[in-house]
Amino acid sequence: MPQNTAPVIAFLGTGSMNGSILRGVLASGVPADRVRATTRSADSARCLAEETGVQVLSSEADADANARAVDGADLVLLGVKPYAILELCDEIREALDPQTVVVSVAAGITLDAMAEHLADGQPTVRSMPNTPSSVGRGVVSVTGGHHTTPEQLAIVREVLAQVGTVVEVPENQVRAVTGVSGSGPAYVFLLAEMMQKAGEKLGLDPEVARVLAKETVSGAGVLLSPDDADAEALRKAVTSPNGTTERAINTFLDGGVEQLVADAAAASANRGDQMEEEFCG
Ligand SMILES: NC(=O)C1=CN([C@@H]2O[C@H](COP(=O)(O)OP(=O)(O)OC[C@H]3O[C@@H](n4cnc5c(N)ncnc54)[C@H](O)[C@@H]3O)[C@@H](O)[C@H]2O)C=CC1
Numbered sequence: 001m002p003q004n005t006a007p008v009i010a011f012l013g014t015g016s017m018n019g020s021i022l023r024g025v026l027a028s029g030v031p032a033d034r035v036r037a038t039t040r041s042a043d044s045a046r047c048l049a050e051e052t053g054v055q056v057l058s059s060e061a062d063a064d065a066n067a068r069a070v071d072g073a074d075l076v077l078l079g080v081k082p083y084a085i086l087e088l089c090d091e092i093r094e095a096l097d098p099q100t101v102v103v104s105v106a107a108g109i110t111l112d113a114m115a116e117h118l119a120d121g122q123p124t125v126r127s128m129p130n131t132p133s134s135v136g137r138g139v140v141s142v143t144g145g146h147h148t149t150p151e152q153l154a155i156v157r158e159v160l161a162q163v164g165t166v167v168e169v170p171e172n173q174v175r176a177v178t179g180v181s182g183s184g185p186a187y188v189f190l191l192a193e194m195m196q197k198a199g200e201k202l203g204l205d206p207e208v209a210r211v212l213a214k215e216t217v218s219g220a221g222v223l224l225s226p227d228d229a230d231a232e233a234l235r236k237a238v239t240s241p242n243g244t245t246e247r248a249i250n251t252f253l254d255g256g257v258e259q260l261v262a263d264a265a266a267a268s269a270n271r272g273d274q275m276e277e278e279f280c281g
């Protein structure tokens with residue numbers, strides 16, 4: 001993305017997820033002066049500003065912080081917790097330019113609910129990103145709202161492409177995206193935690209077990225990185241007939257791991273549905 005034409009982006013609520021996208025956007029070469037951010041506390045605003053060089057306003061220190069941050073922005077990324085998204089829409093509604101595209105990264109908040117809390121005709125996008133965005137290896141879905149033009153959606157896609165792979169899905173599939181990739185990094189980290197514990201049980205020093213587990217998961221991730229990489233083929237390359245890995249894989253499969261992963265993804269998706277009912281009515 002050419003630096004002088006980069007859209008001005010405001011990140012409202014810059015914690016784990018919006019912070020990951022912010023760091024990824026900056027790492028891709030978007031200049032810090034094209035970006036603003038808000039957090040709740042003055043301390044976190046100061047830390048983030050020092051780390052990134054971006055102007056960060058605190059909503060605790062300045063009640064107008066969010067409204068001020070969206071002034072002149074082309075894109076606004078809403079990154080507060082789901083229960084607070086619609087309140088934040090109310091807060092910034094009058095300060096938004098009619099052309100500004102409002103992108104929510106929240107689970108369980110629908111495009112219709114956002115539209116009800118913004119001015120008529122305000123362009124909106126619902127997205128479901130994940131935290132590897134901070135290292136440019138995120139994967140994120142986008143769904144355009146009723147008033148979002150293809151050109152506006154293309155700009156959002158272009159910005160998010162700086163932090164990873166972008167897919168477009170209909171809104172009724174965001175629940176499935178959440179179950180696979182939104183929550184997904186946590187599944188992989190859980191596996192790494194369990195591999196470390198297993199190593200300790202097998203008698204390894206905890207630090208050695210930590211390094212083995214962490215490097216195995218991250219190294220396997222690198223092998224899976226090329227576009228044409230195939231998880232099944234990579235697994236088979238480790239699995240010698242009647243060897244050690246075959247015994248381990250069969251232990252996973254006999255223990256019902258496939259059903260367990262499907263159940264976990266469905267539980268995440270179903271919680272997204274529940275949140276829609278709780279917060280969007
Ligand atoms: N953490 C993740 O891996 C993912 C999170 N999400 C979505 O991202 C959103 C945020 O989640 P996290 O980043 O995990 O939460 P978080 O708690 O780390 O971040 C929320 C941030 O919002 C700030 N904040 C709260 N109220 C504010 C206000 N009125 N004005 C300005 N800043 C305010 C907080 O200080 C905090 O920095 C949620 O809606 C979640 O559904 C989506 C995909 C993945």
Ligand SMILES: O=C(O)[C@@H]1CCC=N1
Nearest residue numbers: 106107178182183184
């Ligand atoms: O746990 C959550 O609700 C958020 C949404 C997807 C990942 N983290």
